[in-house]
Amino acid sequence: MTLQDRYPLAFRLYPYARSPDQDAEAPIRHPAVIVGAGPVGLSLALDLGLRGTPVVVLDDHEGVGLGSRALCFAKRTLEIMDRLGAGRDMVGKGIVWQKGRVFRDRDEIFDFDLLPEAGHEYPAFINLQQPHFERFTMEAIARAQAGGAPIEVRGKNRVDAATVTEDGATLDLMTPDGPYRIAADYLIACDGARSPVRSMLGLGFEGRVFEDNFLIADVKMTADFPTERWFWFEPWFKSGDSALLHKQPDDIWRIDFQLGWDIDREKELKPENIRARVDKMLGHSDYELDWCSIYTFQCRRMERFRHGRVVFAGDSAHQVSPFGARGANSGVQDADNLGWKLAAVLAGAPDALLDSYDAERVMAADENILNSSRSTDFLTPKTEVSRLFRNAVLDLARQHAFARPLINSGRLSLPCIYDGSPLNTADALDGPARSRPGAPCPDAPFGDGFLLQSLGGGFTLLAIGCDAPDSLEEAGAKATRLSVEPTPEIRDRYLASASAALYLIRPDQHVAGRWPEFDETALRAAMRRAMGY
Template identity: 75%
Template sequence: MNAPLIDRYPLAFKLYPYARSADQDVATPARHPVVIVGGGPVGLAAALDLGLRGQPVVVLDDHEGVGQGSRAICFAKRTLEIAHRLGAGADMLAKGVVWQKGRVFHDRDEIFDFDLLPEAGHRCPAFINLQQPHFERFLHEAIERANAGGAQIDVRGKNRVDAMQADHTGALLDVMTPEGGYQIHADWLIACDGARSPVRDMMGLGFEGRVFEDNFLIADVKMTADFPTERWFWFEPWFKSGSSALLHKQPDDIWRIDFQLGWDIDREKELKPENVRARVDAMLGADVEYELDWCSIYTFQCRRMEKFRHGRVLFAGDSAHQVSPFGARGANSGVQDADNLAWKLDMVLRGQAPESLMDTYCQERVAAAEENILNSTRATDFLTPKSSVSKAFRDAVLSLAQEFEFARPLINSGRLSVPCVYDAHALNGEDALEGPARTRPGAPCPDAPLGNGFLLDQLGPDFTILSIGAGLEGTFDVAGQTLRVVAVTEDEAKGPIAERYLGGAASAVYLIRPDQHVAGRWPSADVAKIAVALDRATGRVTHAA
């Protein structure tokens, strides 16, 4: 390639200006344990996680910061919990607009409303809305804080990967900079380079799936309005600005409006400010004052790579899987990829787990991607019926839903992102507790109040033992390792933590993975059984699952 480095998009924040690296002045390519391609939300989250675990990380991005445009705006509870573990969650919560309720309308009528987090006792809300540039900026600020504390995360702006050779030792990369090219060797390469992933193309790997024949117009408008901070969705809205419409509040008085335009449109014409304004005016009323902040038209696809691991190259986020925006399953699932990947790769790099542990990254996150694609495809098929009979059923559901409750669960304006439960996966250990289904092995730990704070904050970055009325405290030695114990005394074992982790059981011991998924659970501490589960959860001993 060797094409000049020209920005493909204007920046919202210049976070990592180009600076010459010592790697550009050496005769033989420098070797790095981990190189991440792409400094978006997924690449930065992976870099931060690995860096906080003590791994030196190089991030290569062909720009010098975050592109303009709100893009992904809905960040889900699980993503915020991960961001908290990484030290970026508080900033996001402070800036973001918290929401958990939504309303669905048909024409003029409100058909029903929903609440995504009807229970209390969680540190993080169901969702915040936050413009993607801020999300990335907060991750980058957390990286700078981590580096000040000794982490070695080297984010290199205007470093574009132009060619690569991958083999069983990693990948040799040709990197282009404003001062010319250089090479580096990555023992492990993580491709977080987006839906059009150049790494995927350079490796000749496929990305199969379905294209949906529809166009959606995003209009971000700046206005002061007193709509509640809820997700409002219209099917066939009375204001006729699209065959569906979505209204969402973002920080700084910005409102996201989406209009469904159909397939056969003239993009350039639709993007003209006067035409966007005509649609917005019809929705808000001609007397409402606003400014157009950002507009974009998107189409989408639901597709994924067959495998997310190819030797020592790992794919995460949009490079590995792509969904429709309805359900906020894109950036959220990508951050969860990073969450799943980082602790595993850290253990492999330290020699504490075999390389085959990375296959479970692929298995677990392919399952999550399948779940996301399924939900996303179903939502899209409801929004964009693909045949007249499909439209007839959709319209029948909408027309029945206001009067008859049974039809409401059939209405699908997007099933919003929840983390995948890794049911029946190879790393899952024993479930010897008659406990609640939501905390079975493979499930992400639900948060609960504990002491003056919350359970998830106390779980930490490593394998942890959660003892609830089981008499453990301090540390727990198992299979030659010392695990930290989060102790909940019998007196504390009531309310949400008891409901979520004990159910009918009198006491419980949980083995919890570094990504806060349950590895195994028992009514009491049995060292031999926990040792088996720990060996299994780290891929050191594999069982036929």
């Protein structure tokens, strides 16, 4: 079975159709134009469209590319996609997991649980192939379009040139019907690690390329392994210096083998050589090769993600190693951060609000790059001292719990807390650190559902055991009240020792500020700050 057979609805998600723009005498101007229809571009377009902001997405293909590609989607990403109307479909198709095991040779060193507490709607992770993620996002876009959301996705529209001015950008496009031009108030580049837009503008992309190669082998087989993440250091089956195994939907299993730096890529990608490695690991050959690739670790980013009227998101702005599932997850979180800000600026908010996107997401990228670099250094020690340290940690961890946190087989994706963000108001509550200003709101049971479902995509006054007005308007924004009783989960995640609290929640469900009670003067100042004033 071919990949196109496996993902038939993903290969032409947005087939080419002629646009009225192609017959215009002069370039038609659009408020927002996104280049790239991957997970980041599509989720950003959906967010903007649901806010009533007209958006055009351009992609040089008509659907997803080959292979499973991005695979592990984290809890925060699923919460974002729930707000956009696609989260439940993704979980319904995906493989839910939260536990993992780490081995050395044949011996298990330790296991872990990524979400040991109850009371969350979404799991720690699902495994879901990128074609399915994009398909569910496009289905949510179709539903939004049917409801009047001004979203347009144009396949087979390749960007050949970009001209940027102080008030926007003009793009030269090529289609099956020939060239045409469009203009944009804001151009958002979500066009991947090799970003053509970034190259057209002559912008840099600096960082480290790690001296190692990893082979991805997606295999289709029936197996009774548990739905856990299994990682081996120095595996007994000798198929690589390290190896990783976890399950995907449709009886597909992802296997990663660490190959080393000085390899013959063409030789390693021959099916018979891939099968030889997989056979050693599984002890049998009763499987089909579904998709294979070799990748090199890279950790790098642009110096700035915003360049006037051009904004970069996802892999076009930053790139990390696949171990830790930080790529697509951090990209969707870029879109979550940017969507409400760009919609607000286009509606009249200060341009400085977009600068906070750069400040917050550069902070997140640096955090991801730091964690990813540490993982890579542990997996692929570059000096004899580093190798001695890594092996000593693995030896100690078998018997001593204190050494186990030092083992780094890929620190898994967590959302960034925007400490020091220009949008934060100084913390006025002696509350939990996990819900401090800048943090994403932790979920909790609420009524017949969950708290994050009720926050929506606007500003919220989260009143926990205190009074607050039904709504408050300031700085062109409206915050609506959500009253919550201090249940045990709410108390643990939002109050700690406080008896009551009033939270100002941003449209991306991050905390802007919190107080022990409603204070209108303080809240109005916090709303102005959160809107970029």
